[in-house]
Amino acid sequence: MNPICMTCGMQYAAPREDCPICEDERQYVPPSGQQWTDFATLRSEHEALVRPEGEGITGIGCTPKFAIGQRALLVEAAGGNFLWDLTAYLDDTIAGEIAARGGITGIAISHPHYYTTCVEWARAFDVPVYLHEHDRQWIGRPDGRIELWSGRTKRISDELTLINLGVHFAGGTVLHWSGGEHGEGALLSGDIVQVIPDREFVAFMYSYPNLIPERPAVVRRAAEILAGYRFEAIYGAWWDAVVRRDGHEVVQRSAKRYLEFVS
Template sequence: MSTLPICKTCAMQYAEPRQDCPICTDERQYVPASGQQWTDLATIRDGFTARVEDQGPGLIGIGTHERLGIGQRALLVRAGSGNFLWDCTAFIDDALVERINALGGITGIAISHPHYYSTMVEWAHAFDVPIHLHEGDKQWIGRPDPKIELWSGTTLRLADDLELINLGVHFTGGTVLHWSEGAGALLSGDIVQVIPDRTHVGFMYSYPNLIPERPSVVRRAAELLEPYRFEALYGAWWESGIPADAHEIVQRSARRYLEYVRD
């Protein structure tokens, strides 16, 4: 619904008006000095324009030219099993839906963590597909809906070539998507953060407030990812990709992290 409230800072859409945004009052995010402000999808459609660009082999970025909320972009994965939407952006209109349908539509949606839930329900209804969220983050859902399917445990096989992995970094339900096609790719949101030095990645509990992730969580994440093979890694931002040697970079980064931050 185009008039439901959306937090201007994180772009989370809520089912009804409220005074605060729990996502932003949490210590992993923030309420700006100017205070809590709200918008809605109708207003966003008037002030923002869609941006759709290639981000890597078989990956199309979807977002806006102007910064919206946290500023992340989603990824349309052109998988052999069918197009799949990874993460979400708040902007969606009829023209964008038509453009994506012309590419084959989408078969489902999965989101790395609550900071990117945004207008996920709008997307799910526009394409009549499920949203796969880890149950560890169910408390952060701002707009409950039957399209949301909660999963539990460490992994969820979506298709022969797509698998969700709950690493627990950043949020309890913090999840990445492994795409096994070709040399393999890991779509990480900022659960595994692409940083300016592309020889390493980062792990944080809070990025804006600079709170490091717990060493035990990073150690577990590295162990979970070790058996997977992926040459490339794609983060949450435009052009935030590591095209080669990503598996070793993730493992090397975890080792470095644990050398500096200990239990």
């Protein structure tokens, strides 16, 4: 059995007592203690949730919510469909919906909190999973389909580029889709660049559940990197967490405000 942490959703290669992801200060072990499930049980207790999130972007998750509750995003790019971030849940309904849209060429994940059952997904679709090498220590279930990449960017296709910003985790990554939003560009950010209730701004945190702010130098560098990319929309980690317009400007003014407050 490959156990799955019920708090963060990470799947491990063998039974264990601890979850390193949850014991890290960016996550938490609940007062009730560490609890585990497995893939078969997860599939028996939840069902698929698949619906549009934007132009050429489909959200994939489950109901009721499991663990952190993020949803994956299927990007229908010109060079081939691509899956961004993951949920622990995967069943025949989800596999069929993805197949009906032409399958996927690969998977990339923003940070370790969403690595979850990535090996199950990679094997189901026979595709690589791209993870940044800075976060290799957090991989819970090693597998040959996991491809570690290095450096600041990785070009997936003519339209898709992975960008390491280092926010939240050293390997914290976002996905830029130049062809998104009818050519105006889209940024798929997980919670590396966090979409918040006020859609005029985004947030940058080292730990969201424990309210630890990100280091100013990291935020400053992230804003400098993203200044070179054009994007209208920002797709965050949660259902309907989308900035629909002026995404580039939203990031830059949010970083400016953040740095003013923490200075």
